[in-house]
Amino acid sequence: MIVRFLCFISLFILVSFLIGCATIEKPELKKIDEKPKISKTIQNEKNNLNLKRGLKRKVAIARFTNETKYGQSFFIDGNNDRIGKQAVDILSSKLVETDKFILIERADLDKINKELRMENYEPLKNMADFLIVGSVSEFGRKDQGEVGIFSRTKRQIAFAKVYVRLIDVRSGQILYSEEGDGEAFSEAGTVFGVGERAGYDSSLNDKALEAAITNLASNIIENLLDRPWRSYILGYEDGSLIIAGGKLQNIEIGDFFKVIKEGKKVKNPQTNMMITLPGKEVGTIKAIMMIGETPESEVTLCEIVEGNLQEYISTNNFSGLFIQEKI
Template sequence: MPLQVVNLSEGWRAKLDFPSHIFSYLWIIFTSIFYFMKKVYLVLAFMLAFSVCVLAQQETQEVPLQEMALKRKVAIGRFSNETQYAKSVFYDKDNDPMGKQAADILSTRLAASEKFLLIERQDYDKIVEELATSGGVSQSIGADYLIIGSITEFGRKTVGTQRAFSNSKEQIVEAAVAVRLVDVSTGLIIFSGEAKGEATAEDKRVMGFGKTADYDATLADKAISAAISKLVENIINKCMDSPWKAYILSVEDDVFIISGGASQGISSGNSFVIMERGRSVKNPQTGMMIELPGKEVGTISIIQTLGSTPQDEVSLATLTSGNIDKEKLEKYYLIEKK
């Protein structure tokens, strides 16, 4: 739009003592800046609205790309009591109450993390037998890790103080728990740790008044629980740092049956990488067999999950790329797609 020169009044010109053309130039500059800034604000507003739309679209697109939360299968095996506490002539090491208590506490802690499927205790002997007979590969059982533990220290003491008008007494229970985490696929111990816990109960009386604390049997539970709580985070981190694995159990009419199902987080449409096991070599220093890194030979896609419990769940899948030897399925395992 063409700008028009505005004639300012003679009174203002006389007061300011400026030539008329100066006022005209100033007015032109002012109006030009005004229209320019108006356009700048409109452009900035448009750019801001566009940026908000792009960010919202990116957030919407990123949701399906989140990693699958695949749960590991953990078997909690023997928890022994290596102390002399609560052992009498009729002591039965297979039904030790403290060992069972420690295993139950650990099971509860791991279940609360919602990252594991726990195999029942009575399957422990079957797992050990499988490890002994198959060289460490537990395809039929489906456990990823085995936890073995023991109560290595346990003690109870009472300490107190006596003053002129007051006295106090404190019951203290201390416990130490050791655990070993075994990778079932290799039979190797991948984590070993020990922790101590303490629980106390105190009574204090002044001139005969105050609270009293009789023998507290729950202190043993609390001390063991405190010790296990210090180990749980390390166990969880070690299990989750290792790659999730599944195994090919069978092939029927080009449909592959693999271990694991819905309770582990597997669902229709998921894709996994097929790995061929590396060659096993013997370490002359330790005498142990070491499995060399495997190689990727294909991919597989889930078409259906079956089973009602974690123990009997399987998934059906089809081969989407690569080739495998259907007569030697034990050579292969599945891992997550990166």
């Protein structure tokens, strides 16, 4: 009797030990240490609250398509790209969180214009400074398992790879291109048939895609912030120049701006592209008043501090000029 009891106790301890040895990891994102998750510029501003916020660039995500076989079938048409739309939403969220850009809607622009037509408004026309174009080039799942004498484990893995391009709208030039990848997994296991059994975890798809975009979002933000902010002169009224942009672009009363005369355009025979030579500063203006409540309607009235712009004012032709922040 005592022998049976000791055998039972020994078997119980052995099973308990083997169950404890079965490592079951919770779903998590694969970490990539060499790529920062937070933009360096934004992190520096968080550390120094006295820094003035930079002027906002206007950005639009032109498209983000799923170029893989995953998530596509005969029952989904070309306009119902679920993975591509999800990628647009994730990247849009990352850009909006920075409070550094005016993000202009492109994916659902037709729905906005449909609402405008109900009240006989004109279709929305708001050009972005930069376009982001992207695609999901790899997306899929795989299962891995290990079988021991007493234990069995199963790991579900989802992986994604995305490519993005940053385009200057005025020149059509690709300014920056990069790829990012991400992975997510969940694991379950049993010992002597006791433990968790892994069902299909669809949330891993979302986590893998978010990880891939997060790993390159920081570099997208840095490249956008490296591009100079630019605006244009709309007219001259009652002694003040009227420039596009206002409070929503972080312009403040008292800010100074450079008036730049565009450089000459020449054609590069090697690339067959038109190149704009460096411009020349012809004046300095100061913001004195802002009008408007939306990015489309906002304007700023400025007084001329330095320079002679009379030749442009007399003809009311400012097409050869643009405005940049004076640092």
